[in-house]
Amino acid sequence: MALIPAALTSTQRNAVARLRLAAQGLLPRIPAATLPVPAATPADVVAALGMMQAQDLPQACWGVGVRLPGAGLGAIHAALADGSVIRCWGARGTLMLIDPRLHGALLAVTAQRMNAKMAGTRAQEDITEAEIKRLAEVARERCAGTGATRAELLRAFEDSGSSIEGQRGYHLIVAVSLRGVIVQGPMEPGSETRQLFMAAGSWLPDGGQPPDAGEALATLVRGYFESHGPATVADCAWWLGLPLTPVRAAVAALDPVLGSTELGGTTYLFADQHRERWEQPPGARSVLALPGFDEFLLGYRDRSVALPEEHSQVVTPGKNGIFLRTVAAGGQIVGTWELAGAGTARAGRFVPFGPEPGEGRARQIAARIEEYLRFRNG
Template identity: 30%
Template sequence: MTHQEISHYRLISQKLYKTTPCSPQEIVRHLGAMQAQDYAMAKWAIGSRCDSSEKAIEEAVSSAEIIRTHILRPTWHFVASDDIYWMLDVSAPQVKRFTASAAKKYGYDDKKLDQVNSQIEKMLSGNNHLTRDEIMQELNIKKTSNEDFLSAAIMMNAELDGLVCNGRMKGKQITYSLLEERVAKPKNKLTKEEALAKLALRYFKSHGPATLLDFSWWSGFPPTTCKSTINAIELQLNSIEIDNQTYWFGNDISVESDFRESVHFLPAFDEILISYKTREASILTEHQSKAFTNNGIFKPIILENGKVIGTWKRTIKKDYAKIETQFFHESESHKKAILFEELKAFENYLGTKIVIE
């Protein structure tokens, strides 16, 4: 298997070929957790894998079929509602180390964070959905640049404790609500080993072929933990050796899967790039600095046959959306013509006309 073939199989495992109809929640559940700090772009990460509109995905988030919260690495993710509790149980303890360290800089130890959680629970009780600013106002925490870091740590801690999650949008503002008022708690809990095995299976079936270090990066767990987890589930996976690296993937993807021509407009921070430790299978090393920066900022990308060939950006106008493209090689600018077919899906998703420049 070559890097080109790996990128092809990842298109299949990540459901970018849209071979079967899926709802937004089914896409999120399949992928396990989808990075979602850029909310507008994260919705298109779901939309690019199904035929749902932005409004339908927004409704799935507002109705708590899909939860947007901090989980796995210390950043926003989309998670299916029926995965939220077991995934929090297994991943929250490691992510809380970051929030605890951030809060301590402002004099908030575990005891004080628990007290703040109690206050937040009271103000959100009864399906009350408040913005972060509204919650901080109730907590008498002023809005300054320093306190903004504190408020982020407080709310992330409350998310990781399973107290809060996203609420309904207030206009364009994100709100918080009580998780247990939105998603019923399951009666049974998984052991840590069971949850890790479930997380690993979900990752390799939805992101494979991928390596142990890829899973370690995506999940946030150290390589030693990931190695023992893979050992426990290896009979449920396929694997292949390339350049002394073992790549794992689901049993339901055949290595004879037909190759097909494809073009994809994918959002910033899409799983096709961000969920792997190294990304040579999808983007040449000399182009990587054009698609993402060393400090973790990822641009929207254009994929042709599984390879990143350029970047794009969207500007929403009154009656249309403008798409500007930038190809890595100027000689490829003629490929704009092949992008129009893919843009039809984006037009349907946005519900507005697209103009490409």
Template identity: 30%
Template structure:
């Protein structure tokens, strides 16, 4: 049992923020591979492809090129899972995680497809056509696939094409293929990832997902896990008992927070600054985010319709945002702090950008 439970101490929001830095592999540089980082976190939101790669890179000593190689080789899979959005998932986790979450996400795709006259039968027929197109490691872009399916590229039909490909992903037929220049392609999942003999019941898979989440994102509540996983609180409550003995917990304001048993000692924390990408797990993976960002600053970091900006963290707290612009021979980074920041503090903050510079393998200039 941890010291908080043993002596009846209370955990503060600052301590929660510190623990999350450690559990999410942000606090200290790790020698883990990109695939190991993704596996540790379970699934990493990845609709912004460039930023999602930096989400991995900010947690390990890997360049953007090496992370892209892991994605192109199929060690890391980018697909729709958990919720109706893109995620990175380790290849070894894709099948059990897909089997668990696909039925709930398919409710969204089925509803959207029906608006275009695509029922289950027509979606299955379309899947068969897609399978023939991609067979033999033939990696194609969405536009190339739609052209072969004779689905015109219009604003309304573009949404239909997204639904068709998402349905094929959720059925375990396709996943991301190798990048074609800057274009994302699709490939057959069976040609990218070996089939697994492991069969889990829904209860076993949900318990495994929950344990993975709380160990990699904790301290976090059941409501946080519900938001991240897409499963209802009622379903989650029925499963948490299965892993209760494998986790630690503490109550704050009548809310129970769960985290890994061997969480790092709070005394080991030191001053730290981190430049994190848009849609990073440090914010997006929690339903409530007061531990990491003050309420009055939240509209500056993310919008009500779910757009998350790249953020600057100081000791686990969001203190500003940043954006990057690609130039011919360097990367320009512009920062915006929430409060007035003295130049001495700014220079310390800007020292952390060196990690981003190493990741990009190009010069970064801050303006």
């Protein structure tokens, strides 16, 4: 199977993109593929997707909010405070919002590979396995109960004899997190970007214990295709940060649980209950003001069904890993949006890829951006 699927027709691209909207819970009247009814809480949204990229926490919070009409930022912060949603390092070496019940499965599948990728950096920082093991116990103790701020955790590392100079402290926190000892939970008092670190053993429903790696991979792969499909094996492998071979094997073992179809010579897998939607994919009139780093784009290795290649560098200027906020209309990314001003004077502005939209479409886009501004104040 090619890593990048062959070119699809316009009709096929639109069908795939709009089915992804439905699978991801981006069409309010249609439940996400993994939910029996529309999401009612932030935990429902995250559980439906399994995990959501979240190195930029405010953007990730809107990623939940855009799938939960009427919710405010306070509702997402409350979910982090009660542990129904957590944030941790997971796939691809980045932070994710995840369903806490998947924490053990995620680390069982991805931690070994992430640790291997970080080995060179740890060697440069003189971080040894013995030090990580020692600091895991320091973190477990310091983050028990009410948790610890990043500064408090680093101070505990330093007090135990470890250097936290430069980026060393950050790499130590990641290393300990990948051991399953700590996760990020409630917001630090007065902050919208920083969270407390909590001891996984007491904060997570299963104590953070990893399951069998094979069962964990099957759970994550099935969840990915049901919540992100139609998608390819290459998309799923990229999402998890894994080679193609184990993902292909997991897909083969799941047959016939998932639905599949071949487009442009490539197999797309999806939630079987979406099979009947191919004839009339939903979401043709949908308009969304999405956050940067949203799963609708970042959940796939190949994003061309929703974002034509000629516009990709507008969304990721300089190819530096930063994804701008986007506007999706009928499943197609038609431009970016940005904020200007502060406080009550804050406003949004749509930046189209092509000509300015007509009056009706412009009103729809403005209304979606206004929903974000209300979310920020809620």
